[in-house]
Amino acid sequence: MRQAGLVLGGVIVGIALLCAILAPWIVPHDPFLQNLDNRLAVPFWMEGSNPAHLLGTDQLGRDYLSRLVHGARISMLIGVLTVVASGLIGTTLGVLGGFFGGRVDDAVLFAITCRLAIPVVLVALAVVGLLGSSLTLVILVLGLLLWDRFAVVARSTTMQLRNLDYVAAAWSAGVSTPGILLKEILPNIASHLAVVATLEMALAILLEAALSFLGLGVPPPLPSWGLMIAEGKDYMFFSPWVIFIPGVTLFIVVLGINLLGDGLRDLLGAGDTR
Amino acid sequence: MLRFALRRLAVALLVALTVMTLSFLLTRLSGDLAISIAGAGATPEDVAIIRRAYGLDRPLVAQFLDWAGRAAVGDFGDSYFFKARVSTLIAERMPVTLTLGLTGLAIALAVSIPLGILAAVREASWVDRLVQLVAMVGQAMPSFWLGLILMITFGLRLGWLPISGTGSWEHYVMPGVVLAFSAIPALTRLTRSGMIQALGSDYIRTARAKGLSRLSILGKHALRNAAIPVVSIAAVQLGFMLGGSIVIETVFALHGVGFLAWESISKNDFPVVQAVVLVLALIYIALTMAADLLNGLLDPRLRAA
Amino acid sequence: MSTSDRGAPPARSPNPPRQSPPLLEIEELRVTFGRTAAVRGASFSLEKGETHCVVGESGCGKSVTALAVMGLLARGARREAARLEFAGQDLRALSERQLSALRGDRMAMIFQEPMTSLNPAYTVGSQMAEVFTRHRGGSRRAALDRAADLLARVGITAPGMRLGQFPHQLSGGLRQRVMIAMALMCDPELLIADEPTTALDVTVQAQILRLLAELQRDLGLGILLITHDLGIVARIADRVSVMYAGEVVESAPTAALFAAPSHPYTRGLLACVPVPGKVKREEALGSIPGMVPRIPPGFTGCAFRDRCDHAAPECAGAVPRQQAGAHEVLCRLPPGWAA
Numbered sequence: 056m057r058q059a060g061l062v063l064g065g066v067i068v069g070i071a072l073l074c075a076i077l078a079p080w081i082v083p084h085d086p087f088l089q090n091l092d093n094r095l096a097v098p099f100w101m102e103g104s105n106p107a108h109l110l111g112t113d114q115l116g117r118d119y120l121s122r123l124v125h126g127a128r129i130s131m132l133i134g135v136l137t138v139v140a141s142g143l144i145g146t147t148l149g150v151l152g153g154f155f156g157g158r159v160d161d162a163v164l165f166a167i168t169c170r171l172a173i174p175v176v177l178v179a180l181a182v183v184g185l186l187g188s189s190l191t192l193v194i195l196v197l198g199l200l201l202w203d204r205f206a207v208v209a210r211s212t213t214m215q216l217r218n219l220d221y222v223a224a225a226w227s228a229g230v231s232t233p234g235i236l237l238k239e240i241l242p243n244i245a246s247h248l249a250v251v252a253t254l255e256m257a258l259a260i261l262l263e264a265a266l267s268f269l270g271l272g273v274p275p276p277l278p279s280w281g282l283m284i285a286e287g288k289d290y291m292f293f294s295p296w297v298i299f300i301p302g303v304t305l306f307i308v309v310l311g312i313n314l315l316g317d318g319l320r321d322l323l324g325a326g327d328t329r
Numbered sequence: 330m331l332r333f334a335l336r337r338l339a340v341a342l343l344v345a346l347t348v349m350t351l352s353f354l355l356t357r358l359s360g361d362l363a364i365s366i367a368g369a370g371a372t373p374e375d376v377a378i379i380r381r382a383y384g385l386d387r388p389l390v391a392q393f394l395d396w397a398g399r400a401a402v403g404d405f406g407d408s409y410f411f412k413a414r415v416s417t418l419i420a421e422r423m424p425v426t427l428t429l430g431l432t433g434l435a436i437a438l439a440v441s442i443p444l445g446i447l448a449a450v451r452e453a454s455w456v457d458r459l460v461q462l463v464a465m466v467g468q469a470m471p472s473f474w475l476g477l478i479l480m481i482t483f484g485l486r487l488g489w490l491p492i493s494g495t496g497s498w499e500h501y502v503m504p505g506v507v508l509a510f511s512a513i514p515a516l517t518r519l520t521r522s523g524m525i526q527a528l529g530s531d532y533i534r535t536a537r538a539k540g541l542s543r544l545s546i547l548g549k550h551a552l553r554n555a556a557i558p559v560v561s562i563a564a565v566q567l568g569f570m571l572g573g574s575i576v577i578e579t580v581f582a583l584h585g586v587g588f589l590a591w592e593s594i595s596k597n598d599f600p601v602v603q604a605v606v607l608v609l610a611l612i613y614i615a616l617t618m619a620a621d622l623l624n625g626l627l628d629p630r631l632r633a634a
Numbered sequence: 635m636s637t638s639d640r641g642a643p644p645a646r647s648p649n650p651p652r653q654s655p656p657l658l659e660i661e662e663l664r665v666t667f668g669r670t671a672a673v674r675g676a677s678f679s680l681e682k683g684e685t686h687c688v689v690g691e692s693g694c695g696k697s698v699t700a701l702a703v704m705g706l707l708a709r710g711a712r713r714e715a716a717r718l719e720f721a722g723q724d725l726r727a728l729s730e731r732q733l734s735a736l737r738g739d740r741m742a743m744i745f746q747e748p749m750t751s752l753n754p755a756y757t758v759g760s761q762m763a764e765v766f767t768r769h770r771g772g773s774r775r776a777a778l779d780r781a782a783d784l785l786a787r788v789g790i791t792a793p794g795m796r797l798g799q800f801p802h803q804l805s806g807g808l809r810q811r812v813m814i815a816m817a818l819m820c821d822p823e824l825l826i827a828d829e830p831t832t833a834l835d836v837t838v839q840a841q842i843l844r845l846l847a848e849l850q851r852d853l854g855l856g857i858l859l860i861t862h863d864l865g866i867v868a869r870i871a872d873r874v875s876v877m878y879a880g881e882v883v884e885s886a887p888t889a890a891l892f893a894a895p896s897h898p899y900t901r902g903l904l905a906c907v908p909v910p911g912k913v914k915r916e917e918a919l920g921s922i923p924g925m926v927p928r929i930p931p932g933f934t935g936c937a938f939r940d941r942c943d944h945a946a947p948e949c950a951g952a953v954p955r956q957q958a959g960a961h962e963v964l965c966r967l968p969p970g971w972a973a
Contacts, residue, residue: 174572540738
């Protein structure tokens with residue numbers, strides 16, 4: 056069961072990554088090309104579908120499959136870069152707090168507490184609303200907001216390691232503090248961080264979709280899945296598939312990332328990092 | 330207990346102060362607020378007038394102290410757009426958001442506690458795996474999309490529930506369910522792991538050796554101990570739900586604080602945005618503090634400390 | 635098990651008439667956890683009002699035997715027995731509901747870990763009272779009165795105050811007294827005590843043991859005491875069964891066992907412990923090399939042979955059960971080999 060989850064998650068994430076990388080070469084149409092004569096064409100499972108547009112077209116006649124595949128680019132890009140940014144911040148804070156303890160740790164804990172008190176979606180929306188929507192800004196804002204779990208996990212795992220014999224041995228062997236942090240601590244908490252990374256990546260993708268859905272994320276005409284749902288919203292009562300297709304895709308990709316993370320947790324024995 | 334409470338209060342105040350500073354700085358991010366307020370097409374003279382009128386020409390520190398001093402007594406100034414006092418606006422909208430949050434929490438608890446117990450009692454069986462799958466599905470569900478799907482299904486197709494607005498309790502069912510989805514995974518997992526830990530403990534073996542009924546063993550002895558962490562996480566989740574209700578309020582056109590914030594953001598109405606961020610953060614801080622104190626009451630071992 | 639006396643007429647009916655059946659009778663008890671056999675055909679019996687000690691190193695199946703009697707084995711454990719009777723009642727035939735009606739009422743159990751065996755979330759009084767109301771009904775008030783009486787009986791001062799306290803407010807010794815008082819709430823006929831003093835200070839150990847012996851005498855309790863401490867056995871047991879790797883290797887009245895230990899393992903155990911009056915001050919204590927092995931199902935022969943000084947090739951075959959009166963040994967060595 057667990058192994059199955061890991062494999063399934065891996066396959067889903069693998070396909071999403073492939074789509075993201077290869078999007079321009081594998082899509083049947085230009086995702087930005089409008090065709091107002093062929094708006095809201097139905098997908099393949101419905102009566103009267105056009106084989107040229109497997110998943111139909113949107114309200115501007117753009118090929119839905121092509122937009123969906125390009126959407127994977129945005130989601131994956133946001134997911135990966137957000138995790139890199141938030142991982143750097145969170146891991147640094149967590150390792151420092153966990154390793155040095157005392158005042159440093161108090162400060163780190165305080166930072167985590169403050170961060171948790173800030174309503175993420177609201178602040179992200181406000182920042183994007185103020186500075187204008189762009190892909191870079193969304194990544195930056197999410198990266199600055201989603202480091203808390205990295206910090207919590209890095210802190211607790213570092214604390215456990217700090218007192219172990221081999222760290223003490225490295226101390227007495229005269230290894231410098233940065234040396235110990237980089238060579239002894241980081242490699243040993245990496246598996247825990249990898250699990251957190253998957254969870255945060257899933258969260259970042261969901262948040263980007265929500266921000267874009269509210270019109271304060273990725274700007275149109277970029278084919279973000281959240282934006283596709285927002286644009287399809289006006290037509291959803293008559294053509295439900297326009298929100299169904301991007302929504303299900305989003306759901307499956309996020310589920311896949313979570314499955315991968317859960318599988319990794321069991322595989323690496325990373326304990327409870329939820 | 331008193332020392333613990335006082336210390337906790339001091340930290341909470343410090344966090345509140347930090348969040349206050351951050352929410353002030355947030356609206357100054359763009360550099361010149363006056364340009365944003367004036368909007369596109371304003372002349373430099375208009376901007377200068379606005380700058381003076383809103384006191385934006387003064388030093389940042391002076392602006393902050395002024396704002397913070399009045400915010401501390403609940404005065405968040407006037408809304409640029411709604412032409413009303415910000416505190417009045419928030420007070421009017423808060424009941425909707427609180428109702429939504431509490432509905433969501435109630436639904437989440439009503440679902441996750443039985444699911445968690447069930448999974449723990451049948452640990453490692455197919456029931457357990459199914460429950461964990463449900464938690465994982467809930468975690469991956471885009472809430473705004475789920476909201477739309479529910480609207481299409483129960484609002485339009487079946488006609489059971491109203492699609493948007495705040496007229497009656499029925500208006501809160503779908504948004505409440507959607508909001509609950511965000512808290513169900515964490516609460517279910519926590520109940521499950523807490524119950525598994527409790528069921529494997531020595532005092533449960535004692536309870537069985539005493540010949541107590543299964544109901545008493547599960548419901549009284551195990552659940553009471555498993556509930557302690559669930560209570561504090563439930564409070565935290567309520568805080569997250571109130572903060573995240575902006576998405577759901579927008580989808581269902583529920584005119585709560587989140588909807589107000591969304592409107593204000595799109596209208597560049599910064600005093601409101603600032604105030605909503607601060608108020609929601611303060612509610613979160615208060616909730617976590619309440620959870621810690623409640624934990625002290627629930628866990629006799631903490632009471633003495 | 636043999637109840638025959640020396641010189642009894644040889645032609646006895648197979649089921650001799652008895653006034654009452656033994657309180658607890660176990661024959662060929664087997665408990666397996668997956669690929670590990672924890673108890674492998676253990677047999678012994680316990681008469682009413684008797685204190686029967688089960689001794690052995692940790693991991694030899696003593697606790698599992700006790701849990702198997704109470705029906706408290708963890709999920710995944712398999713229990714089989716040729717006979718498992720409590721006061722003539724077949725425990726194997728009882729449903730979980732019937733068994734739970736028996737537990738806490740006619741048979742009670744106390745555990746090794748007094749620190750964790752009480753529920754931290756409820757007061758001592760509440761935990762004691764619920765046993766009584768569960769099995770005997772009546773008001774909570776009446777149950778609390780009985781709880782207070784019993785707390786006083788087990789030597790706890792100010793019982794009224796203790797009833798309102800939480801477990802974490804009590805010391806380990808007090809908690810074990812509470813556990814004992816709680817076990818006595820319904821006047822059980824059988825008390826199973828699984829290493830009740832192991833987690834306690836030496837002085838407290840002595841107090842708890844004295845208490846158990848006293849209660850046994852005053853209330854006519856049958857006590858099945860599980861321990862690895864032969865010092866305890868010498869002080870309070872009427873009869874001793876020595877367990878090794880899931881089997882009862884030797885069983886005898888206490889005096890007989892200490893006078894003439896017949897199984898090499900028993901002798902090894904005795905050599906490890908300074909039994910008052912048995913070991914001279916200047917004599918070095920012995921030790922048994924090695925550890926209790928994990929026994930897979932289907933194992934044959936004597937499980938002790940790898941650690942035994944007297945092991946011979948035939949120890950890998952079937953081991954004879956030898957009996958001399960009430961003294962039983964599971965070993966190929968002839969009776970009196972050590973003399």
